[in-house]
Amino acid sequence: MKKYISLLLLLMSSTMAYSQNILKAIIRDGETNQPLIGATASVKGTSIGASTDASGTVELRNIPDGRQIIRFSYVGYQDRLDTLTFPLAQTTPLVVQLEPGGEELEEVVISTTRSSRTIQDIPTRIEAITLEELGEKGNMKPGDIRMLLSESTGIQTQQTSATSASATIRIQGLDGRYTQILENGFPLYSGFASGLSIMQIPPLNLYQVEVIKGSSSTLYGGGAIAGLVNLITKKPTEAGELSFMANVTSAGGLDLSSFYGKRFGKFGVTAFASRNSNRAYDPADLGLSAIPEFQRYTLNPKLYYYPSERTQLYLGFNATQEDRLGGDLRYLDGGQGDFYFEQNNTSRLSTQFNLEHKLSDQSLLSVKNSVSFFNRDIAVRAYDFSGKQVSSFSEVAYNHNSDNSDWVIGANLWTDKFTEQNADAVGARNYDNTIVGAFAQNTFTPANWFVLESGLRTDYVMPAPAKKVEGLFVLPRISALFRISERLSSRIGGGMGYKTPTIFTQEAENLTFRNILPLNASLVEAETSIGGNADFNYNTLIGEHVTFSINHMFYYTYLDNPLILTFRPDNFYEFRNASGYVDTKGVETNMKFGYEWVKLFLGYTHTDARQHYNGTVTPMPLTPKHRVNTVLMLEKEDNFRIGLEAYYFSQQRLTNGGTGQDYWINGIMIEKMFERFSLFLNFENIFDTRQSRFGSIYTGSINRPEFNEIYAPVDGRVINGGIKLNLL
Incomplete structure (x- = not known):
């Protein structure tokens, strides 16, 4: 009899311990009070858990009696832990508000x-x-x-x-x-x-x-x-910032940078200055520089003025001066002789003015202007190409924002004038272009799950390219955002574009503009394009602690009348529109995993770019079809940061019909933070991947090298380290 009583008491205690307690809760955003769809609630130490429905409601069943810890969580929000005693006296659903706090x-x-x-x-x-x-x-x-x-x-x-x-x-x-x-x-x-x-x-x-x-x-x-x-550059803040960085590299580089920014009542100021230099570096012992000898100075001060709460303006100035010399190390060391070299001396001066005035709480008028002066001198053995470029940009725009519609309407003016110095027998490659444009863009939100952005631009180009009546270009564009759920969204968009003819292309740069004939804009058509992309973005929680997000995009671009550099029988080069088109299509995938202070980023790019010229289809040169990005980041805020990186590039077709070898680039970065400073050390390309390891990077003699196309790193492994100071 005692045996049966003991068994009955055991069954009763078990039933009491696992009685049918139910918890109903509504999980909301702590700032907007909107329900969070797909948020999770779980009983700590058990397998009991569930997700919220479309109204943000969740129901947990079979909760044991006694004190239980309930975890409420959602991607991008701070977890909330509540200790509740069951059975509950409260019969109405528990309202839980989560505060945004995650990276997502x-x-x-x-x-x-x-x-x-x-x-x-x-x-x-x-x-x-x-x-x-x-x-x-x-x-x-x-x-x-x-x-x-x-x-x-x-x-x-x-x-x-x-x-x-x-x-x-x-x-x-x-x-x-x-x-x-x-x-x-x-x-x-x-x-x-x-x-x-x-x-x-x-x-x-x-x-x-x-x-x-x-x-x-x-x-x-x-x-x-x-x-x-x-x-986007930094702006002055009330707290202010005064920071310095010093960096040295195993390749003979030295970088010194400083930034100061602070707001003083109605005025504010930012100032950035840097000195960057490098000795000539030849990791392959070829006698040629993989990193040139250079010295650069940069200065960028800005003055801000806030005359009222509705008005702000700034005036900025940017100056850069650089002397860059690469080539045969014997020449760089001051040797006399018929050595190969490439010298680039540049200077850049530009101004920026920006004024913004709030006409009302919903309306903003902005005026901006910049003027830029750029001088560059390119010298190689027995040839010199130099010129001055003066360009300007001016714009007036009006913004109006309402509850479900945003408008941007404006007009702008570009001027771009290039004057070649000391033109040779081919003649000066001068140009003087002016573009007047007007634009309108609307962002419309008819429902919480749908946002539509549409825009139209009209440009008038002078001088007009060939076959373009009055130089008029009309460019529509449209994009849409679909919020399928709180975790899943999609964007679809596309538009048109154009590019006015110019001699400043990658092919011309490779030739240092030598023997390239002047471009007659009235005889060459503008390049035009149409393209679009679509993507899906999904984020969720794996288990209780691991965040996961994925973005997958499809893209396509069609480029008509591509401008190509052709070699003529008289040994000169001439820009012409190709008979055909270029199209590029592919996918991009980005994934991110997060667990406390550990983050893993995975990326993949598939690019199928092709040239359709004269009825023949060939892959676009120097374009890897497959590329993989992997980054593992270990980081504790204000404590330390460790990054491990690996990037894969598949084989690339070369212009001469050959194929470049596929390769990996790996790196490690370490940073330790202290209260006012941090120390960092970086191992870039740690396994010393170099194109010179795959074969010679030039043909001919070292005095008259003909360089092969660059598809992989030439500088190899570089180790750098330094210190960052934050004094405000």
């Missing part, structure tokens, strides 16, 4: 589209490289912005000279001249200035970098066929 929902405000929306609310697909990421990439390459751009999917920095290290940005397989580089919305790096632009922009004073892939013609003109890169 970090408020990143985008300025490139001029709608002052966060990155989650913009129909145009934009990739933002934020201040934290800029700090990571700045440790790896403090002297220029190549590193922070080249490690993104779909973007490739193409080196155009084996000895002077000049480079351009290629997006989705298209040539660098189809990418527009802006600074705070100002087009400062175009035409003759584009050849060394990304090599002369240090990243220390950047606050954010915004990248749009695909045609972005509405606001910034037709030149952004492949996309645009907008460099």
